[in-house]
Amino acid sequence: MNIFSLAFGLGTKDADGKWLEVYYPAPLLNPDTGIQAAIFTPLDYQNGNVQIELDNTQLNQILDNFAGSGNQAMINLLSSLLLSKKPVLLCVLENDEAPQSVPEVYLKLHLLSHRLVLPHGLNLDGMFSLLPNVAWTSSGPIALHELPQRQLEARLQGKNLSIDSVDKFPKMTDYVVPSGVRIADTARVRLGAYIGEGTTIMHEGFVNFNAGSMGEAMVEGRISAGVLVGKGSDLGGGCSILGTLSGGNKVIISVGEKCLIGANAGLGISLGDNCTIEAGLFLTAGTKVAVLDTEQQSLGLVKARDLSGKSGLLFRRNSTTGQVECLTNLNSIELNAELHAHN
Numbered sequence: 001m002n003i004f005s006l007a008f009g010l011g012t013k014d015a016d017g018k019w020l021e022v023y024y025p026a027p028l029l030n031p032d033t034g035i036q037a038a039i040f041t042p043l044d045y046q047n048g049n050v051q052i053e054l055d056n057t058q059l060n061q062i063l064d065n066f067a068g069s070g071n072q073a074m075i076n077l078l079s080s081l082l083l084s085k086k087p088v089l090l091c092v093l094e095n096d097e098a099p100q101s102v103p104e105v106y107l108k109l110h111l112l113s114h115r116l117v118l119p120h121g122l123n124l125d126g127m128f129s130l131l132p133n134v135a136w137t138s139s140g141p142i143a144l145h146e147l148p149q150r151q152l153e154a155r156l157q158g159k160n161l162s163i164d165s166v167d168k169f170p171k172m173t174d175y176v177v178p179s180g181v182r183i184a185d186t187a188r189v190r191l192g193a194y195i196g197e198g199t200t201i202m203h204e205g206f207v208n209f210n211a212g213s214m215g216e217a218m219v220e221g222r223i224s225a226g227v228l229v230g231k232g233s234d235l236g237g238g239c240s241i242l243g244t245l246s247g248g249n250k251v252i253i254s255v256g257e258k259c260l261i262g263a264n265a266g267l268g269i270s271l272g273d274n275c276t277i278e279a280g281l282f283l284t285a286g287t288k289v290a291v292l293d294t295e296q297q298s299l300g301l302v303k304a305r306d307l308s309g310k311s312g313l314l315f316r317r318n319s320t321t322g323q324v325e326c327l328t329n330l331n332s333i334e335l336n337a338e339l340h341a342h343n
Contacts, residue, residue, distance in 0.1 A: 003122060005029045006039065006092045007107055008054075008077060010084055014143035019102035020134050021141050022089065023175055026077055027107060029116040035074070038065035045092065051103040052090045056082055098125040105130055109169075109192035109209060113176040119194050119210045119228050120252065131168040138162040141170070169209060193223075196231070204237055211243060214257075221261060229255040236263035236279060251285070256311060269304050272311030281317050281324065289315070290325045 007027035012020045028035065039045075042061035043052055054062075063078040081088050091103045099105045105127045111117045135142045139161055142150050147163075154161040164171070164187065172193050173186040180197035183189055189201060192209025198216035201207065205219035213219065213229040221235035224243025229235065239261045241253060255261070256272045262279030269285055277283060285305040293299055307313060307326060314327045 003029065003096045003111075003117065004031075004094055005107065005111060005116075006031060006036075006090065007110065008081060009089050009091060009103065009106070010081070011087045011089055011103065012141050013087060015146060018132070018143075020132060020143060021170065022091070022103045022106040024091070024107055024110045026073065027110045027114055027116065029111065034069070035071070038062060038069065039090065041065065043090070047094055049093050049095065049097060049100065049104060050091075051101060052092075054081075054088045054090055059088065096123045098123050099127055099130060102130055102132075106191075110176065112192045112194050112210060112212075113172050113178065115178060115194060115196070119212060119226065122210075124210060128168065133166060133168055134170075135166050136164045136170050136174075138164075194228070198231075202237075205235070208243060220263075221265075227253050227255070230257035230259065230273065232258040234260045236261055236265065238264040239277075240266045242266070242268045242284075254309075269308040272309050272313070274312050275310075276314045278314075278316040281315060283315055283324070287324055290318075290323050292325055292327050294328055296327065 005027060007024035009022040009024040011022040014020055039062055042058055042065070059078055059082050063075065066074050066078065089103060091107045093104065093107060099108060108122045108124060111122065112119065133144055135144055135147045139150070139154070144166070151161050169190040169192065171187050172189045172191045173183065175191050178195050178197070181195050182200040184201060184203040184205070188206045189195065190207070190209045193207040194212030195201070195207065196213045196215030196217070199213045199219065200217070201219045204221070206222045207219065208223065208225040211223050211225050211227045213223070214231045216231045217229050218234045220237040221239030222241060223229060223235070224241055226243040227241045233255050241255065241261070243253065253267065254270045255267070256275065258273055259271050259275045261267060261277045262281065264280045265277045266282035267277060268283060283304050285303065287304040288301055289304050289307065290301055291299040312328055315324065316327070317324050
């Protein structure tokens with residue numbers, strides 16, 4: 001797909017001038033030529049993936065180009081940026097090459113969480129080596145080598161500097177709050193997650209970057225990096241789906257629509273639609289599965305990977321023999337409509 005994108009951002013640097021993070025309040029995907037001309041003309045931008053730090057003179061020139069355009073959202077954004085005491089930049093991604101800087105990584109993560117691009121729709125190769133570990137605090141992001149001094153300064157002022165986490169990724173809701181979702185514990189959803197409208201994420205639910213749900217899902221388990229869950233699916237408490245960073249290697253695992261993964265279950269293959277995994281059953285690609293027909297007669301033994309992506313299956317463990325079995329599941333899973341109310 002064409003992912004030409006651009007965004008104005010507010011960034012944080014450490015004392016050495018290195019980027020820690022960037023907040024893009026309104027990223028644009030494939031903006032029209034009029035918007036591009038209004039932004040690029042004062043900057044003499046030609047092509048390529050770039051980050052340009054902007055001064056107030058440049059911002060005013062761009063703002064003047066939008067005067068009379070009717071694009072009030074852009075006018076309001078630029079007017080606000082003129083008041084910033086933090087570095088203001090424009091990040092442009094003309095092509096989807098592997099990111100080369102912190103601002104590029106953050107723009108791609110924002111595109112995902114703003115639902116402008118689906119998981120696996122962007123090249124994120126090498127992003128971990130670009131992102132620094134940051135202390136995410138009540139006073140914003142702080143470089144780790146500067147943290148002791150900042151803690152001391154806060155104490156001297158009679159304040160307490162609270163540290164939420166030390167990580168490469170911030171929580172999504174400090175940057176993006178998608179419409180029509182419920183998130184019980186915001187610390188458990190990383191920036192770069194794609195949370196479809198209608199999704200409910202309970203306290204023990206977790207969603208990593210470049211992963212998420214298409215909507216109307218109940219998440220009480222773990223959606224690891226790279227995993228996409230279809231509409232109407234229910235992830236029971238404590239369940240886990242292996243991602244591209246957690247044992248799935250480069251195999252992309254997905255869950256179809258109207259699936260149920262039982263509490264404390266595990267999944268290492270993809271599911272089609274209307275599938276169920278019994279609570280407590282961990283199904284890896286190499287798990288030996290006895291396939292049963294509608295009369296529960298054995299059709300043979302296969303590896304779970306041979307059933308990957310197929311619909312209408314129910315996986316269970318035989319309580320007598322311990323054998324993992326797969327039956328045809330003829331009943332779609334209906335989620336409790338009350339749990340998905342977002343009003």
